[in-house]
Amino acid sequence: MEGNIKLIRDDGLRLDGRANNEMRPIKIQTGVVDRADGSAFIEWGANKIIVAVYVREAYPKHAQNIDRAIVKARYNMSGYSVEERKRPGPDRRTMEISKVVSEALSSAIVLEKLPRAEVDVFIQVLEADAGTRIASLTASSVAVADAGVPMRDLVVGCTAGKADGKIVLDLSKDEDNFGQADIPMAILPRTGKVVLLQLDGDVTEEEFNQATSMMMEAMPRISEIQRNALMDKYSLEDGE
Amino acid sequence: MVNKMPMDASAVLSEIRKGFILESIKTGKRLDGRRLDDYREIKITENFVPKAAGSAMVEIGKTKVVAGIKVEEGDPFEDSPDSGVMALNIELLPMAFPTFESGPPSEQAIEYSRVVDRGIRESKMIDTSKLVIESGKRVWMIFVDIDVLNYDGNIIDAATLAAVTALKNTVVPASKIGQKDYALPVNATPVSVTMVKIGDELVCDPDLEEEQVSNGRITVTISEDHNIHAMQKGDIGEFSLDEIRKAIKTSSNIGNKLRETYLR
Numbered sequence: 001m002e003g004n005i006k007l008i009r010d011d012g013l014r015l016d017g018r019a020n021n022e023m024r025p026i027k028i029q030t031g032v033v034d035r036a037d038g039s040a041f042i043e044w045g046a047n048k049i050i051v052a053v054y055v056r057e058a059y060p061k062h063a064q065n066i067d068r069a070i071v072k073a074r075y076n077m078s079g080y081s082v083e084e085r086k087r088p089g090p091d092r093r094t095m096e097i098s099k100v101v102s103e104a105l106s107s108a109i110v111l112e113k114l115p116r117a118e119v120d121v122f123i124q125v126l127e128a129d130a131g132t133r134i135a136s137l138t139a140s141s142v143a144v145a146d147a148g149v150p151m152r153d154l155v156v157g158c159t160a161g162k163a164d165g166k167i168v169l170d171l172s173k174d175e176d177n178f179g180q181a182d183i184p185m186a187i188l189p190r191t192g193k194v195v196l197l198q199l200d201g202d203v204t205e206e207e208f209n210q211a212t213s214m215m216m217e218a219m220p221r222i223s224e225i226q227r228n229a230l231m232d233k234y235s236l237e238d239g240e
Numbered sequence: 241m242v243n244k245m246p247m248d249a250s251a252v253l254s255e256i257r258k259g260f261i262l263e264s265i266k267t268g269k270r271l272d273g274r275r276l277d278d279y280r281e282i283k284i285t286e287n288f289v290p291k292a293a294g295s296a297m298v299e300i301g302k303t304k305v306v307a308g309i310k311v312e313e314g315d316p317f318e319d320s321p322d323s324g325v326m327a328l329n330i331e332l333l334p335m336a337f338p339t340f341e342s343g344p345p346s347e348q349a350i351e352y353s354r355v356v357d358r359g360i361r362e363s364k365m366i367d368t369s370k371l372v373i374e375s376g377k378r379v380w381m382i383f384v385d386i387d388v389l390n391y392d393g394n395i396i397d398a399a400t401l402a403a404v405t406a407l408k409n410t411v412v413p414a415s416k417i418g419q420k421d422y423a424l425p426v427n428a429t430p431v432s433v434t435m436v437k438i439g440d441e442l443v444c445d446p447d448l449e450e451e452q453v454s455n456g457r458i459t460v461t462i463s464e465d466h467n468i469h470a471m472q473k474g475d476i477g478e479f480s481l482d483e484i485r486k487a488i489k490t491s492s493n494i495g496n497k498l499r500e501t502y503l504r
Binding site: 098100199205 | 473
């Protein structure tokens with residue numbers, strides 16, 4: 001499969017016309033699920049993902065932590081979200097994503113402020129077009145903040161990878177399918193600490209460093225979109 | 241005292257013992273006398289289960305796993321008519337630890353399986369193009385089943401070692417379809433190195449107690465081409481980019497030594 005498709009055009013740009021270090025457009029909106037304590041909707045390129053957060057007492061009781069909250073993210077894909085219908089319900093891939101997203105959010109939430117609580121983060125991928133785990137996590141931290149959960153920081157993520165032997169930012173679907181590596185990463189922007197990192201493919205140490213610095217450069221821009229989404233909601237409420 | 245394993249889920253580490261481990265790690269020493277990047281004693285028994293097409297038992301300290309390979313005829317995936325199939329699964333058997341349960345695999349088992357799978361798959365260890373019986377119709381499917389028999393930390397590295405060793409001694413039973421049996425074509429020898437963060441230190445090959453006091457785990461899988469083929473940050477915890485770079489260097493160094501010593 002690999003190598004059969006040209007991912008970088010002769011003019012040096014990518015198939016969708018982006019430069020190596022160019023992101024797809026991102027839009028985030030909060031307060032999109034009325035019933036939930038907090039929610040967010042993210043459009044990241046062609047990805048469309050909706051997240052709702054509920055905060056409650058953990059149940060059953062033996063699942064509670066007496067001194068801190070537990071975080072349970074559930075990443076779920078709609079049947080129609082991908083080219084070939086996805087059979088509903090969790091599979092091994094979605095369970096792994098749920099785990100790493102839960103762990104990343106746990107580092108941002110001040111867990112000890114919510115003893116015995118459970119923060120449920122329901123992620124529904126309505127349309128998937130590469131980079132859904134990172135888009136989900138980026139939207140989830142906005143939704144958790146929207147729910148009024150005390151947080152140290154807003155987790156922000158992005159991906160980099162290798163296409164036609166070149167390191168590029170924010171992989172497209174084609175680059176994800178036919179490229180040589182995929183590296184999702186998420187950080188707490190205030191400290192720059194990494195809370196999610198995965199890699200699969202084939203990269204040298206040098207290429208890995210190039211990918212991470214490319215991502216680090218992009219993170220502040222995504223953070224700003226997250227913050228603006230929260231501010232927009234509250235400025236609206238003030239005006240009412 | 242050091243050798244005693246928790247007997248049930250409630251036997252978590254006492255704060256006193258946690259503090260003891262932390263203080264010791266600060267001085268660069270671990271309770272069992274290892275330095276920060278030392279592995280425990282590793283024992284590999286090849287062809288442990290002769291009924292399997294390939295197998296190995298691997299012990300890292302008290303952690304004990306068995307990998308067994310079965311090779312069966314099957315259909316190729318529609319989008320890759322000219323390549324065989326590999327599937328890998330880790331079972332955290334209930335006998336291995338008091339809180340492991342039978343039934344559908346836990347998140348932990350699934351994460352471990354997928355990390356081990358990625359290292360082997362992405363390093364292109366198995367030459368799947370040589371597993372085609374009839375293009376688009378029949379291929380050999382390689383099933384890698386890994387059972388954890390006793391859990392004392394660092395399942396990912398034990399499972400990778402066991403799977404890689406087992407795959408290297410796997411025979412494709414082509415005589416079943418009137419051809420000659422042949423050794424599974426293998427192109428690379430990936431080695432995973434797992435570290436946890438304890439205090440400000442990265443500690444290789446954590447045992448169970450060290451896993452319990454740690455804040456975050458990181459696995460880096462590198463093959464003899466020196467390239468990185470899989471990485472995974474797991475558990476709740478944070479790493480700086482410097483720490484991640486250090487983890488890559490450590491994996492490269494230690495991985496080379498493990499490959500030289502155990503996977504020749």
